[in-house]
Amino acid sequence: MTQAIARTAAGLITPADTPAAPHFALERPLVLATDLDGTFLGGSEAERAALYRWLHAVRERQSACLTLIFVTGRDLPFVRGLVRQQVAGVPVPRPDYVIGDVGTTIAGGSDIEPLPELEREIAARWRRGAPSDEHARSALRALLANEPGLREQDTPFRHRLSYWYEPATLSSGTLAKIRAAGYDGLLSADTFLDVLPRGVSKGPTLRQLIAHLRLAPDQVLVAGDTLNDLSLFETGLRGVAVGNAEAALLSRLRARPLPRTYRSPFPGAAGILDAVCHHGFATRPTRSATEA
Ligand SMILES: [Mg+2]
Numbered sequence: 564m565t566q567a568i569a570r571t572a573a574g575l576i577t578p579a580d581t582p583a584a585p586h587f588a589l590e591r592p593l594v595l596a597t598d599l600d601g602t603f604l605g606g607s608e609a610e611r612a613a614l615y616r617w618l619h620a621v622r623e624r625q626s627a628c629l630t631l632i633f634v635t636g637r638d639l640p641f642v643r644g645l646v647r648q649q650v651a652g653v654p655v656p657r658p659d660y661v662i663g664d665v666g667t668t669i670a671g672g673s674d675i676e677p678l679p680e681l682e683r684e685i686a687a688r689w690r691r692g693a694p695s696d697e698h699a700r701s702a703l704r705a706l707l708a709n710e711p712g713l714r715e716q717d718t719p720f721r722h723r724l725s726y727w728y729e730p731a732t733l734s735s736g737t738l739a740k741i742r743a744a745g746y747d748g749l750l751s752a753d754t755f756l757d758v759l760p761r762g763v764s765k766g767p768t769l770r771q772l773i774a775h776l777r778l779a780p781d782q783v784l785v786a787g788d789t790l791n792d793l794s795l796f797e798t799g800l801r802g803v804a805v806g807n808a809e810a811a812l813l814s815r816l817r818a819r820p821l822p823r824t825y826r827s828p829f830p831g832a833a834g835i836l837d838a839v840c841h842h843g844f845a846t847r848p849t850r851s852a853t854e855a
Contacts, residue, residue: 589621589628593844594783596632596662596769596795597835599645601788602805603633605831612651614832619656630778633658634765636665636757636791638718643675660776665749665757665791666768667722681775682722685768688760689722691745696721703758706744710737713756724758751791766794784842786835790815796824801842803827805834 595618597603604611621629633642639661646657661670667689669681679686686696693699703724707713712732716725730753741748741758749757749764765787773783785795785802789809796802796816802824804816816824825841827834840847 587617587845587847589625589839589845591844592628592630592779592782593621593839594630594632594773594778595835595839596634596773596783596785596800598765598787598789598792598795599633599635599637599642601807601809602786602792602831603835604645605788605805605807606829606833608651610829610831610833612653614836615650615653615656617836619653622656630660630776631656631658632660632662632769632772634662634666634769634785634787634792634795637663638720639663639668639670639675639677642670646675660772662765662768662772664720664723665759666763666765666794667720667759669768669772677721681772684771685722685760685763688763700724703741703744703746706740707737707758710734710740713737722760722763726756726758727754728756749791751789764794765792766796766798769795769800770798784835784838784844786838788812788831796821799823801825801838803834803838803841806830807834 618629618631635642642658642661642663646655648655659671661675662668663670667685668677669685670677689696690699693702704715711734712729713726716727718725728750733756738748745761747759747761747763749759751757769785773780780800783800785798785800786805787795787802788805788807790811793812793815796804799821800823802821804812804824804826806828807830816826825838827837827841829837839845
């Protein structure tokens, strides 16, 4: 079978070492809660196809053992488009649930629609007494209308307001204003400013979802690659920072190590499969097994 050779800072890793083989069974239930860009969608085409093929095989043979949750900054139209795609002939697996818009959306079902009963707390924190999501957004938009260095993103988000910002121009007073209004301002990649309901981000929303679904925290594996995934790792759940994780995330993890967050040498999708074995959800396949 074709296997990509993973590259790490230490050099080349031989194909026999890569965790790309799709045919190994789960030894206990797995709830895979994964970021998309750079993580589930990261790594080479062969590495992504290997992960997706493995997930399909598990669903076919051990369907009760797998729950797949996407946890992303992307919105629902992006996810609906994604699951219609294929990678090297392998369909992108459909998630059971989606935590989208940086934790401010929870969706599920065959049409990947928002689940209002699960979003009630998020919506309440967004509205802060306003009669609708839109009223809350209008008030925030007015509050930030004259702040320097901001340009609003033209996507119709529901429980967030998002801007592109100029790092050289942004005023610290802008973040203070957001905070004083009862919201959190999240900066990322020197480019994006997300105004989010207070206390809402990927990690807390995942915690809420797994409690609602009565899933055992010990079955959960979180995966990510950038700073907006830090809240996933801070849940204390088993985790993996994939091999291509950004420097800003790694320096935060170095400054305050999280013992259950594994740093995989493998990028994106290959890092996820590596972590499935590292955390004991499956046994790493031997070379003869990978060539079977
Ligand atoms: Mg990412």
